[in-house]
Amino acid sequence: MSAVEIEGLSAGYRGTTVLSEISAGIGDGGWLGVIGPNGSGKSTLLKAMLGLVRHTGRVRVDGRSVSGLRQRDRAKLLGYAPQLPQLPVGMTVTDYVLLGRTPHLGPLGREGARDLDIVTEVLERLDLLGFARRELSELSGGERQRAVLARALAQRTGVLLLDEPTTGLDVGHAQALLDLVDELRRERGTTVVTTLHDLTMAGQYAEHLLLLDTGRVSTEGSPHEVLTAELLGRRYAARVSILPLPDGSPVVAPTRSVVSGRE
Numbered sequence: 001m002s003a004v005e006i007e008g009l010s011a012g013y014r015g016t017t018v019l020s021e022i023s024a025g026i027g028d029g030g031w032l033g034v035i036g037p038n039g040s041g042k043s044t045l046l047k048a049m050l051g052l053v054r055h056t057g058r059v060r061v062d063g064r065s066v067s068g069l070r071q072r073d074r075a076k077l078l079g080y081a082p083q084l085p086q087l088p089v090g091m092t093v094t095d096y097v098l099l100g101r102t103p104h105l106g107p108l109g110r111e112g113a114r115d116l117d118i119v120t121e122v123l124e125r126l127d128l129l130g131f132a133r134r135e136l137s138e139l140s141g142g143e144r145q146r147a148v149l150a151r152a153l154a155q156r157t158g159v160l161l162l163d164e165p166t167t168g169l170d171v172g173h174a175q176a177l178l179d180l181v182d183e184l185r186r187e188r189g190t191t192v193v194t195t196l197h198d199l200t201m202a203g204q205y206a207e208h209l210l211l212l213d214t215g216r217v218s219t220e221g222s223p224h225e226v227l228t229a230e231l232l233g234r235r236y237a238a239r240v241s242i243l244p245l246p247d248g249s250p251v252v253a254p255t256r257s258v259v260s261g262r263e
C-alpha cells in the first residue's frame with residue numbers, strides 16, 4: 001500500500017525536454033491511467049519515476065522522496081514492467097521472474113526459499129507454471145508479456161508501473177491481465193500506474209486518467225471527464241464517438257470517415 005505523488009516532473013533525453021512539469025497524485029490502492037498519442041511522453045513519465053531517465057522535480061512514495069535513492073532501493077518500492085524489455089537470451093521463465101527478486105537478495109545475491117515461493121506463486125497466478133522451464137524465446141508474444149508482468153509482480157512492491165501491459169494480447173488475455181492487476185489492488189492495496197492505448201479499457205480500470213500531449217498534461221480527471229469525443233478528437237487527431245455501456249462507462253469507438261462514391 002503506497003500513495004504516490006509526482007511533483008513538477010520534467011524529463012528528457014540528450015538535452016531535449018520531453019516532459020514538462022507533470023504533477024499528479026495517486027492515493028493508496030488507486031489506479032492512474034496515463035494516456036496520450038504516440039510520442040506524448042507516457043513511457044518517459046514512467047521511466048522518470050523510476051530514475052531511468054534524467055529528470056527534475058520530485059516523486060514521493062508514502063511521502064518519501066525516491067529521487068535520491070539507489071536503483072536497488074527504488075526497485076523495492078516501485079515495480080516496473082517495461083513496454084519493450086530486453087529479454088535475456090537463453091533464460092528460462094523462472095530465472096527471468098526471479099530477476100524481480102534481485103533488489104531483495106542479500107550481499108551474496110543468492111535467492112532463498114521465500115524468493116522461490118514468491119516466484120512460484122506469481123507464475124501460478126499468471127497461469128505460467130506450465131512454462132516455468134521454457135526459454136523466453138520459446139513463448140508466444142502474449143505469454144512473454146505475462147512473463148514480463150510476472151517479473152514486476154515478483155518485486156512485491158506497493159506500487160506497480162506498467163507500460164502498455166496489454167500490447168500484443170487478445171481481448172480476453174488483456175482483460176484477464178487487467179483483472180488480475182485490479183485484484184492485487186483490491187487484495188493488497190497495490191497502487192497502479194499504467195500507460196494504455198486502449199482508451200475504453202483505460203476508462204474501465206483506471207479511476208483517474210492523465211491525458212498527455214507533447215509532454216504536458218492536457219487534461220486529467222475521471223474517465224467521464226477525459227474520454228470525450230471533442231477532447232480525444234483534438235488530442236489524437238482522431239474521429240471517435242463515445243458510446244455508453246449499460247453501466248454508463250464510456251466506450252471509445254473510432255468512426256470511419258464517409259468516402260463519397262463508395263458502393
Ligand SMILES: Nc1ncnc2c1ncn2[C@@H]1O[C@H](COP(=O)(O)OP(=O)(O)OP(=O)(O)O)[C@@H](O)[C@H]1O
Nearest residue numbers: 013014018036037038039040041042043044045195
Ligand atoms: N531514448 C531516447 N532518446 C531520445 N529520445 C527519446 C528516447 N526515448 C523516447 N524519446 C522521445 O521522447 C518522446 C516521448 O517518447 P515516449 O516513449 O515517452 O512516448 P510515448 O507517449 O510512450 O509513445 P508511444 O505511445 O509511441 O509508446 C518521443 O518524441 C520520443 O521520440
